[in-house]
Amino acid sequence: MKAYCRSVFLAALLASGTALGAAPESKDPIKLTIHDWTGQYITTHIMGRVLEEMGYNVEYQQADYIAQFAGLESGDLHVAMEMWETTGKQAMDESLKTGKTVDLGETGMKAIEEWWYPLYMKEKCPGLPDWKALNDCAEAFSTPETHPKGRYLGGPVTWAGFDDERAEALGLDYEVVHAGTDAALFAEIQSAYERKAPILAWVYTPHWAPIKFKGEWVEFPRYSEECYNDPKWGMNTEKAYDCGKPRGWIKKVGWKDGEAKWPCAYQAVRNFTISNQAMGEMVGEVDLDGKKVDDVVENWIKNNEDTWTKWTQCS
Amino acid sequence: MDAATVADGVRGQRRPIPIWLVIWAVALLLTAALYLFQQLWPWAVTYPEAWTVPLRFWVSDFMKWLINSFDLGLFTFKEFTRSIAWLLQWPLDFAGGLLASGFKLAWGEEAEWFIPRLSWLAVTAVVILIGYQSGGIRLALLVGGCFLYLVIFGQWDSAMVTLSSIVIAVPIGVVLGVFIGILGFRSRRAERLIVPILDLMQTVPVFAYLVPVLFLFGFGPVAAMVATIIYATPPMVRCAMLSLKQVPTEIVEFGQMVGCSRRQLLWKIQIPSARPTLMVGVNQVIMLSLNMVIIASMIGAGGLGFDVLSSLKRLRIGEGIEAGVAITVLAIALDRISQGFANRPPSEQRDRPDSFIARYPYTTIALGIVIITSLAGTFIEGLHTFPERLQVTTGTWWNDLVSWININFFDELEAIKTWLLLNVLIPVKRFLLVLPWLAVVGMVGLAGYQLGGWRLALFTGSLALFMAVTGNWEKSMISVYLCGISVIIAALIGIPIGIYSARHERAHRVVQVVVDTLQTLPSFVYLIPVVMLFRVGDFSAMIAVVAYALAPAIRYTDHGIRQIPPSLVEAGKAFGCSRRQMLWKVQLPIALPEIMLGINQVIMMALAMLVITALVGTRDLGQEVYIALTKADTGRGIVAGLCVAFIAMISDRLISAWAQRKKKEFGLA
Numbered sequence: 001m002k003a004y005c006r007s008v009f010l011a012a013l014l015a016s017g018t019a020l021g022a023a024p025e026s027k028d029p030i031k032l033t034i035h036d037w038t039g040q041y042i043t044t045h046i047m048g049r050v051l052e053e054m055g056y057n058v059e060y061q062q063a064d065y066i067a068q069f070a071g072l073e074s075g076d077l078h079v080a081m082e083m084w085e086t087t088g089k090q091a092m093d094e095s096l097k098t099g100k101t102v103d104l105g106e107t108g109m110k111a112i113e114e115w116w117y118p119l120y121m122k123e124k125c126p127g128l129p130d131w132k133a134l135n136d137c138a139e140a141f142s143t144p145e146t147h148p149k150g151r152y153l154g155g156p157v158t159w160a161g162f163d164d165e166r167a168e169a170l171g172l173d174y175e176v177v178h179a180g181t182d183a184a185l186f187a188e189i190q191s192a193y194e195r196k197a198p199i200l201a202w203v204y205t206p207h208w209a210p211i212k213f214k215g216e217w218v219e220f221p222r223y224s225e226e227c228y229n230d231p232k233w234g235m236n237t238e239k240a241y242d243c244g245k246p247r248g249w250i251k252k253v254g255w256k257d258g259e260a261k262w263p264c265a266y267q268a269v270r271n272f273t274i275s276n277q278a279m280g281e282m283v284g285e286v287d288l289d290g291k292k293v294d295d296v297v298e299n300w301i302k303n304n305e306d307t308w309t310k311w312t313q314c315s
Numbered sequence: 316m317d318a319a320t321v322a323d324g325v326r327g328q329r330r331p332i333p334i335w336l337v338i339w340a341v342a343l344l345l346t347a348a349l350y351l352f353q354q355l356w357p358w359a360v361t362y363p364e365a366w367t368v369p370l371r372f373w374v375s376d377f378m379k380w381l382i383n384s385f386d387l388g389l390f391t392f393k394e395f396t397r398s399i400a401w402l403l404q405w406p407l408d409f410a411g412g413l414l415a416s417g418f419k420l421a422w423g424e425e426a427e428w429f430i431p432r433l434s435w436l437a438v439t440a441v442v443i444l445i446g447y448q449s450g451g452i453r454l455a456l457l458v459g460g461c462f463l464y465l466v467i468f469g470q471w472d473s474a475m476v477t478l479s480s481i482v483i484a485v486p487i488g489v490v491l492g493v494f495i496g497i498l499g500f501r502s503r504r505a506e507r508l509i510v511p512i513l514d515l516m517q518t519v520p521v522f523a524y525l526v527p528v529l530f531l532f533g534f535g536p537v538a539a540m541v542a543t544i545i546y547a548t549p550p551m552v553r554c555a556m557l558s559l560k561q562v563p564t565e566i567v568e569f570g571q572m573v574g575c576s577r578r579q580l581l582w583k584i585q586i587p588s589a590r591p592t593l594m595v596g597v598n599q600v601i602m603l604s605l606n607m608v609i610i611a612s613m614i615g616a617g618g619l620g621f622d623v624l625s626s627l628k629r630l631r632i633g634e635g636i637e638a639g640v641a642i643t644v645l646a647i648a649l650d651r652i653s654q655g656f657a658n659r660p661p662s663e664q665r666d667r668p669d670s671f672i673a674r675y676p677y678t679t680i681a682l683g684i685v686i687i688t689s690l691a692g693t694f695i696e697g698l699h700t701f702p703e704r705l706q707v708t709t710g711t712w713w714n715d716l717v718s719w720i721n722i723n724f725f726d727e728l729e730a731i732k733t734w735l736l737l738n739v740l741i742p743v744k745r746f747l748l749v750l751p752w753l754a755v756v757g758m759v760g761l762a763g764y765q766l767g768g769w770r771l772a773l774f775t776g777s778l779a780l781f782m783a784v785t786g787n788w789e790k791s792m793i794s795v796y797l798c799g800i801s802v803i804i805a806a807l808i809g810i811p812i813g814i815y816s817a818r819h820e821r822a823h824r825v826v827q828v829v830v831d832t833l834q835t836l837p838s839f840v841y842l843i844p845v846v847m848l849f850r851v852g853d854f855s856a857m858i859a860v861v862a863y864a865l866a867p868a869i870r871y872t873d874h875g876i877r878q879i880p881p882s883l884v885e886a887g888k889a890f891g892c893s894r895r896q897m898l899w900k901v902q903l904p905i906a907l908p909e910i911m912l913g914i915n916q917v918i919m920m921a922l923a924m925l926v927i928t929a930l931v932g933t934r935d936l937g938q939e940v941y942i943a944l945t946k947a948d949t950g951r952g953i954v955a956g957l958c959v960a961f962i963a964m965i966s967d968r969l970i971s972a973w974a975q976r977k978k979k980e981f982g983l984a
Contacts, residue, residue, distance in 0.1 A: 177851055194718055
């Protein structure tokens with residue numbers, strides 16, 4: 001049997017371990033979760049590469065964005081790199097309450113999520129981006145099924161964007177249609193953009209869409225916590241959600257007991273930060289230029305050695 | 316048919332129909348009355364929220380207890396399932412290492428040996444050899460072509476990940492299925508327990524039980540494999556029970572005469588004689604496992620399913636189609652091989668030659684190929700990993716095609732869609748939503764009574780009641796509306812195609828390929844282009860459902876007409892029927908029960924697609940199941956999943972009862 005085994009001797013592993021000063025506390029693989037959007041895939045793989053450089057074994061595990069908390073609590077999964085304040089705060093708070101998961105700090109990226117329209121719609125609706133103009137142009141944004149109301153394409157129901165509530169609280173003449181998935185949402189945007197057809201939809205960043213499509217976010221009354229919790233706040237004194245969506249942090253979350261098992265790895269995860277700009281560019285390279293994620297990540301690792309070696313310092 | 320049955324038939328046809336007409340008219344009038352005077356009985360029209368039974372919370376609590384506290388004495392239930400997961404991990408890792416990732420062997424602290432996976436050349440050659448063994452040179456060429464597609468289109472790595480999990484899941488499903496089948500065959504009581512469970516396993520959407528599976532088996536490929544096995548095993552059990560029952564009594568008695576023990580009788584006589592039907596089961600397990608590839612990738616199986624999902628997320632339609640076709644190609648290769656083995660005449664018992672080579676010629680050749688190609692692969696890189704520069708892709712072409720249709724034909728498509736929406740879909744939806752729930756439950760029961768008597772009435776009525784009682788009435792009605800319309804459209808398209816292909820041999824061959832592709836190409840592949848052309852909403856969902864559910868309508872119609880006894884056709888000819896008369900007066904009426912079974916399958920497929928349509932934003936039971944999945948809410952998912960299953964069961968029982976009766980009338984049963 002051995003005759004046909006091509007064997008490769010890997011000493012590099014040991015070398016890299018010593019080079020960075022600390023040998024890993026445990027060889028058990030650290031499981032990082034990956035979801036279904038490119039940005040998260042990139043942040044996770046950058047983190048994974050850094051942990052590998054530190055000598056840890058890393059595994060990537062496909063898991064659902066919200067359902068993963070069950071795995072993080074039981075220790076099946078260990079680190080989730082992107083939990084967005086805008087969509088995941090509720091689930092994260094609930095999970096932290098169990099005491100089985102731990103908040104590993106912000107990634108430095110800021111999420112923007114809001115109603116978005118392509119620039120060519122400004123001709124038909126010059127009052128934009130002010131939200132008050134939306135009702136004047138409701139017809140411009142309508143389709144046969146929603147006519148004369150405008151049509152707003154929201155995210156999947158699970159994203160908790162409170163758009164139905166927002167439309168009602170602000171008295172918008174819009175029907176909120178929920179795309180079932182991220183993919184369906186952007187498929188429709190792309191289709192409309194190609195035809196220069198009216199579209200008003202939920203777009204978020206960091207993502208390739210606002211890079212590829214020229215457009216703007218609608219400006220709603222600015223978000224505050226009271227707006228969501230207190231009906232009296234804001235222009236509609238009877239209903240909550242009479243404001244825009246929160247622009248918030250993106251945090252890392254981990255399995256609590258992992259902190260004791262791989263203290264230096266957890267420290268490195270805590271130290272991880274990246275800017276919206278850098279992330280947007282990488283997402284663009286993958287989704288628009290068609291580069292491979294691994295190449296983009298490898299490239300970043302090569303060019304930013306100073307940055308990530310700082311993360312790996314462990315006391 | 317003798318004179319008495321003819322007379323019965325005539326009586327049966329003449330008398331009861333008016334009575335039933337009257338009964339149905341009364342039922343409809345009552346429904347209208349309920350609706351018109353709804354202020355008097357508002358509870359009978361809209362099910363009061365206060366009456367909702369909080370079943371979903373009970374299920375969730377039960378699952379929590381099962382996962383956290385259920386103690387079997389020496390170990391907890393979760394420890395038990397986790398140890399199963401641990402056991403399953405071994406073969407999965409081995410297959411994965413062999414086909415996809417290679418093996419890493421740790422030698423002490425710092426040294427590691429790396430054994431690479433099998434080369435593409437080795438795998439393809441072995442598969443061609445298996446194809447040759449099972450079906451001769453033609454099959455070998457077909458299978459070879461399929462695997463070359465994977466190589467040339469750069470799908471190899473992912474395809475091998477998928478193949479490695481299929482290679483493990485299918486045997487487990489088959490063995491499990493055969494054993495449960497034997498259990499059901501031997502004991503009447505076991506059978507009574509097994510059959511309803513099989514019904515549920517086949518009709519409850521997979522998404523509904525993914526969450527408990529994740530809890531019990533952990534996140535990762537093993538959980539995905541467990542879900543695949545749950546989904547793919549039922550047909551094997553059914554086939555095992557059926558085939559064992561069909562073994563001719565003469566053979567069994569012969570076995571008893573020679574003095575077989577019960578075990579010998581089973582393994583040496585009954586199972587071998589049941590082989591053809593058993594192989595049909597194996598074939599089904601393979602196909603269903605491949606159907607699960609996309610869903611499995613959502614919970615961590617990776618492979619081709621992941622490629623399809625991630626490229627469609629980035630709207631790279633072409634790449635999605637290529638990965639989707641890779642799944643189809645894999646399915647076709649495995650399907651044909653398994654059918655080849657099924658149709659091979661059973662080998663005769665020969666004297667076994669002494670030498671290994673003569674006894675296992677194919678195994679020897681396969682081993683030889685593996686060794687030679689692997690050796691060659693160490694020297695010539697391209698023989699091990701197919702060079703990237705030689706790979707081709709049609710990716711951008713597909714994207715351009717969709718863009719082109721989008722820019723040039725959107726208005727026409729939009730017009731058709733708007734007309735259908737405003738004149739058919741929306742009115743039907745509104746109508747179904749205002750129907751009083753009590754009346755619907757009553758009518759479902761009534762239909763059961765008419766077709767199958769009290770027992771069926773009780774069965775269908777209580778299943779319908781379940782949907783109201785658990786607070787899912789509105790979503791159930793939206794599901795019925797979406798599936799109902801899709802089924803009608805699928806029947807309108809599928810039955811004529813089936814008729815045509817039954818009467819034209821050349822068309823038949825083309826249609827077969829199209830039907831196979833429709834059934835194995837993951838629906839997600841065409842869902843995204845459909846959304847680009849028709850926007851998010853019910854219409855896109857409907858198109859996806861129709862595309863998926865079309866296959867059985869065509870297949871059963873074709874089959875139904877082909878299997879008409881030639882004597883009947885001859886008789887028709889003797890009476891001087893024209894070709895058209897032959898179709899309408901002889902072939903269609905006789906094939907009708909078979910066609911209705913096809914429609915029954917169409918309904919099952921349509922319901923199976925419900926969960927997928929949730930991905931384009933419908934508001935039905937599918938969406939409910941999907942939300943439950945993303946919120947890890949076990950109870951909510953299972954209860955909504957049961958509602959889907961119950962709709963399927965109601966229609967299945969009613970249609971089967973009807974088809975049974977018709978068959979009796981024609982004297983075919």
